[in-house]
Amino acid sequence: MAVGLAAVLTLGVGAGCAKQESAASDSTEIPIGVDIEKSGPASVQGEAYERALKLVARQINANGVKVGNQTKKIKLIVRDNKSDPAESLSVAKSLIDNDNVAAIIGGGASPTTMSIVDTVEAKKVPLVSMGSSGAIVQPIDKRKYIFKTPGNTPVIADVMLKQFQRKGIKKIAVLSVDNAYGAAGLKAWQDLDKAGKIDLVDNEKFGDKDKDFTVQVTKAVAKHPDAVVVWAIPPQAGIAAQNLRQAKYPSNQVYFDTGAGAELFVKGAGSASEGMYMVHSRVLAGDQITATTPAAQAEKKFFTDYSRDYGNFSGFAPMAADALSLIVQAITKGGRADRETIRDSLEKLTFDGAFGTYQFSPTNHGGVDESSLALLVVKNGTWTLTS
Amino acid sequence: MTSLAQFVVTGFTTGATYALVGLGIALIAQVTGVISFAQGEFVMLGGLTFALLEEKGLAAPLAALVAIVLACAVGVVLERLVLPRARAGRTDQTIMLTIGASIVIEGVALVVVGTEPHFARPFTKGSALSVGGVHITPQYVWVVAITAVVLVAMWLLLTRTRVGWAMRATAMDAEAAQLSGISPSRMSLIVFVVAAALGAIGGIVLAPLQSPDAGIGIALGLKGFAAAVIGGLGRPAGAVVGGLALGIVERVAAGYLPGDFSGYSDAIAFALLLLVLLVRPTGLLSALRVERV
């Protein structure tokens, strides 16, 4: 039976599309795999990633990529991992084995990255992830090929901590989504709590498909924290904002992580988000940036381009945009488009991207530095820089 | 105490939707013998359609009407095209057919609408009322009020109309009903439509609280199922009580789990379901019925 079916498929499908020749070095296209969340709970991110990647690829391909003395084009191979770690692994394997990609961008979140790091590392393929969990790039001796664009979770927590210290906030409660991403956020605050830098009075988790956190919010608010920190992506970040507003918790004491950063947060939370804070790259307030430094110029340009092409801006877009830019930079600097060169070259890269400034080194594969991050606040329905 | 009251209020609101889903499942099970795993998809269809149309600027009552009609139409397709002669079929086969239908409904919704959630405005504006420290948003009131109206209407339908009697008669003894000139096929169609409408209404009232997306059906269907089984699949009232109880237990338990364990709250509904299945598979309320007869 299996043979019969196999034969039919071979005849019907196989004849026309026998596996393509692996991308030889003289090919004019550089295949880059993209493993992102086009569907499932994190699909909001996936959509922004894909738009950003297509935008950047278009801009890069307009002039081509200088590889040694040749000019090549980027070919993106975008695959959906359904926000599912196991599926992400299957996607990554397929990109490596089938499409023979030079590098992979993805997964778009921590859970879908954690599942593939071992495989990608073993197959020696450079990977740039949009997941924020520190475990993605650590321990560094087992993550030689793995890089990421978002800042490390503790770095983001640190930005919030500084604000808390300025405002005299001592007791906080953390609401986090129950997956690898939320767990990393929670752990960062638990570590700060242990170090005596903050008093974590309560932490509450919710499932990544839940749509109502009234109970978690009620419990957290009952502990009278000076601030509530939320580690969630849209649409859940928006629901958390709404539930906090319903519980009459003051919105100027609510802080979100970079993960919340998208137009959908404001859309989902509606007026409830007004006055709430978020740590994100300055790019989210792109229209307010005065472009004096190269870093600020890159941020502003991306904000303008993306907003022009797609109507509104997404906080996730720059993370993916930079992932691609970083790989292209590495290819140009290294002068070759093979996997080893890209990896070696990435590790030495300093780059001003749309999301912020990257300073990779053999001991640091972990995303934008603290200087790129800012505290933003929702004012009249848009993200505004504080101070 | 304030917290407890808040948990109960919240649980009651979600429980109302579980109750509507569970009621649909119980009615279908009784009248047609079909165990439908597709019931949650009607909540999705109702909620998502409503939110989508409302976002597009359609007046809420009109959006709700369209959503209900759409869900009912899908109910008809399910009953007529996917499950014809379901009564005669084997249970395992019909269960799998409803699973297949549920997957297809979700898939089509994904193609048409995409994966993003959609946001419906609360039925009326206004901020949360505080009653002794318990926060009650106007939408909570709407959920409870509409659910109550629907349940009363269902009760009247089942006890005061000939169609209602015919449905109950078919549930009690399908052959005898047939001998009285009642068409089981008609009753099956009617009950699927009624169940679809119940689910859609549950989805609509919940939409402003829990922004619906194409993927919510499975989880809500399972919760509704748990509600129906906990209450006892044999009686509609059981499903309603089971749904409300499930919603409240779920939230209260989540509320009293310490923070480190609050992740376990997801499992509460299913742990309760498993317990009922292991201890009293005919449902908690069935005990009352046996003792009364």
Place this chain on the structure above:
Amino acid sequence: MTDDASTSTEPGTSTPVLRVRGLVAGYDRIEALHGVDVEVHQGEAVTLIGSNGAGKTTLLRTIAGLMRPWRGTVEFLGEDVSRWPAERRARAGLALVPEGRRVFAGLTVEENLRLGGYPHPRSLAADGLATVYELFPKLRDRRTQAAGTMSGGEQQMLAIGRAMMSRPKLLLLDEPSLGLAPLAVREVADALVELAGRDTTLALVEQNATVAFHVARRGYLLDRGTLVTAGSVAELREDPRVHEAYLGQPVK
């Protein structure tokens, strides 16, 4: 296979209310009826007798449409109804009071009766109810009682009453006296005689020979799925095969 039966059928002057021809039917893969011919004429009371497992219940269920015939036809009022579902036959006036009464236990007596009149407009219900209550005064007293809480005899009356509500042109009864107290048997039998006297066409399957021969004028004897003989009640009373079927029960 069917010669024996067809020769013994009474020649009717008009179209019979029910004409069953060469009926073969069964459960799963087991054939229970091997080609049976039966006719019932307007105003007649006919009984089907036979020992346990003779196929009487199968015959009634197939006539009522609860089972599909494998071969052969069922004609009702001159129309071939073999492919009709049971509810359509019921609406056309073919009523069956099934074995074991099968009233809707959770509904009240009156709700049960009204459901019996389901095929007809609501306006006819009052008329029908009056007739049934007149026939079974006990039911009127128990109008609002849940049917499941009544005695066996009362439930049987309700089942018959429910069937009467559909204004049947042919009333089929499957073992109406089975499992009833002697007093109830008497009441039910009287009611059936009364019905037969009112020109109701009925066909009765009955284990209780006294009841069967008290109510019916003519009968068929079934044995292991085949028609053995047919004739007037007087003839059947004398037939040793009938005695055998009733296992020595007094048939007079």
Place this chain on the structure above:
Amino acid sequence: MAVLGRHRRLVTLVLSYGVFVGGLLLVPFLFTRVHPYTMADGVLMVLLAVAALGLVPFTGYAGQVSLGQAAFYGTGAYATAILTVKLHLSPWLSLVIGAAVAGLLAYLLGLALFRAAGHYLTLATIAVGLILGVVVKQLDVTGGAEGLAGVTPLTVFGADIGGDVNFFYLAAGILLVATVVVHLVCRSMFARTLLAISDSPVAAQSCGVDPAPVKRSMFVLAAVLAAVAGSLYASWSGFVDASTLDLNVSLQLLIIATVGGRRSVFGAAVGSFVVVSLVRFAKEWLPDVSSHAGGQVEIIAYGLALILVLRLLPRGIVGGAAAGLRRLAGTVTRTPTR
């Protein structure tokens, strides 16, 4: 003719296994050469087939619907991950322990559940899977929400397996052994009893057969096979998280068994081939059709496949094909005698 007739069953048996093994051997060839397939798909296909194989006796013969296979698949996967990562046990030993744990879990569940009617089992199995899924996200030993990475790969006689093609052969060998085992079980008196039960519970009961222990044994067998598959998956992928316990895994396995054929031991493999192909080709082509929903659209294909097979080929592709072949063979052998 008479000799052929006498040996007909044997011939059929040898032929069908020949075709089966031939088909398996063809997979690496097909999956490395035909475009959107990858060898990873080939490995997944065989693992899913092993996990779905247990549903053949359980669903096809005992007439039960289990939507909890993921609970056992995940148990196997987590057992291997925990035992190799935390305790540094050999992956083979972990596989055996995982299968034993899953079997025990199934036995205990079965003790309580088979007293009740069919659909309660479906619900209970779903509940178990979902509860386990929540629990593993909370515990440290299971790596919490992040899952466990760095699972020790399988070795054969101390040598690395190396590469998906080799892993495929290993898994295919296990599938073959499992198929023979399930085949023997289905041929036994045991299975005949089950068939009687699923056709007519009343009849079986009146013959004095208590269906519960028989169903329970089938449930345990299904659990053990799923655990073996889950364990192999953990060793192969190197990573395990709560998604191995997801309801979708159970759904997928049920669809595989149903589409392939619930009453044939080859049904699981054929169903798995069909489902993996659907996923792969849908993923490749559907994004062009609908930009809206990404690859998730393929679930429509799943659902439709399930409905169509149930409505048109209630015995699945293998059952349908076998009936077709029999009809064909019938006409061929009958012709000369006329």
